[in-house]
Amino acid sequence: MKKVYIYSACRFDRGDGISNVVLNLSSELDRNLDVTLIDFNHKEHHRIFTKDLFYKYKTINKVGFLSSIKNLLKMNDIVCILNGYYNIKYIWIMLICFFTNNSYVVIPHSSLSKGSLERGGIKKRVFNYIFSFLLKGAKYIVFLNKTESECTYLNLTNIAIIPNGVVIPKNKTNKKFNKNNIEVSYIGRYDINHKGIDILLNYIHNNNVESIKYYLYGSDATNQKSMIYNMVDKYSIGTHVIINDAVFNNDKENVYLDSDLFIHTSRYEGMPISILEALSYGVPCIVSNGTNMADIINKYKCGFIVNNQDDYNNVIEKIRNISCDEMQIYRNNARELIEKQYSWKHVATMYGKILD
Known part of the structure; x- marks a missing residue:
């Protein structure tokens, strides 16, 4: 062996x-x-x-x-x-x-x-x-x-x-979608440049919708959390952007299940595990090209692509008018994508071929 x-x-x-x-x-x-x-x-x-x-x-x-x-x-x-x-x-x-x-x-x-x-x-x-x-x-x-x-x-x-994989959750139920109270989450490091957090906050500043709130969860390994607070204050978006500490295990799972959408506007990535996790819970994702997930998310119709303010504005307008049935299609597509391409069993099989 x-x-x-x-x-x-x-x-x-x-x-x-x-x-x-x-x-x-x-x-x-x-x-x-x-x-x-x-x-x-x-x-x-x-x-x-x-x-x-x-x-x-x-x-x-x-x-x-x-x-x-x-x-x-x-x-x-x-x-x-x-x-x-x-x-x-x-x-x-x-x-x-x-x-x-x-x-x-x-x-x-x-x-x-x-x-x-x-x-x-x-x-x-x-x-x-x-x-x-x-x-x-x-x-x-x-x-x-x-x-x-x-x-x-x-x-x-x-x-x-060979892609990253994700543990596929079983028998989990997302919260009921309500377009008058939309929760968008971010889970990742508080790294402003790498994760494009400045880009996200600028988008929100230029198009701040009353019915949408953003919940950010992250670790502050690079001591940038205070800078994020300052940007939120500068843009006067504190009532719609809630900054939290990192979450793990059951707390993280609850964040995914309570989220209507997940967002990552990174400038560059390999393949963010948090996006795969969100999709595995049936959470449609809003992503930039920099995440390297835009093409596959667009192909499977399990999210939206934003690379500039116009893209963001168009996505927000679509989300504000989406029906519960349409949202459920996005959720089902997200789970299907993960089950087909990103289970750890599938990923390990691919590694087995190159390690032999």
């Missing part, structure tokens, strides 16, 4: 969608492969979560970086999966694999996009100049969709396209 080592630095305290992806992918792959998850941030987790979270995932290996390096030097013919790129720990792992009889797969999670490079400035450019040869030496670079692969700034040929 093929041995697979999955490396990550999970950050549940930051509401990081990648952390959930890593745990669920590890658990699903472990059904048919010999998987070990090496988590470099396990000490942070225990300050926040109970041990039950980790007992659920039997593959997790809570070791330090140096210990994992020593173990890797003793191994042969394994596959390492790295969730990210701009991390010096991952560089060491790739270097060891590069010069030994081991292969490695890199899942950049949007970090190889042009938007990410522009935001990183000179540091990322120097990093790439030194270490980009390691990407070309990988067994595969896994992009989450075709759009992400086309937006990379590197000329790579060792590409595979």
Whole structure:
């Protein structure tokens, strides 16, 4: 049985969608492969979560970086999966694999996009100049969709396209739709530039509808929450934009079930897990092209696309006049999309083919 080592630095305290992806992918792959998850941030987790979270995932290996390096030097013919790129720990792992009889797969999670490079400035450019040869030496670079692969700034040929997955909820009931009281939610990091929160607030400022309220939920890992409050005050939209802390587990589920719509106006992404989660609960999504989900949402008619103020205004007008029957069609389409293309079983099967 093929041995697979999955490396990550999970950050549940930051509401990081990648952390959930890593745990669920590890658990699903472990059904048919010999998987070990090496988590470099396990000490942070225990300050926040109970041990039950980790007992659920039997593959997790809570070791330090140096210990994992020593173990890797003793191994042969394994596959390492790295969730990210701009991390010096991952560089060491790739270097060891590069010069030994081991292969490695890199899942950049949007970090190889042009938007990410522009935001990183000179540091990322120097990093790439030194270490980009390691990407070309990988067994595969896994992009989450075709759009992400086309937006990379590197000329790579060792590409595979495999989406994120999501746990599909069962027997959940959405609240009854009332177009006179519409609730739109956002769940994600409070990262103004990356997540396009400034874009969203500007849209609302220019077209603030009495019957629509926006509920934002996020972690403040980059200390930008106060800036968001300032923007809300500046635009005088505080009665319609409610800012909350991050939500997890049952609290997060309740947010999805109470939402009429979910919105993400990101400038760049790989594939936001929160959008997949919202769709899995039958919540139609309003997304920008930067989320890399616009094409599939448009194809399945399970949401709306906004890339400028006119788009937003048109979507708001449609939502204000949509019937309960039409909304139910959007909800059904959302669930159908997830069941067909984004179950973890389906995603793990795709990974199994490239790891063999």
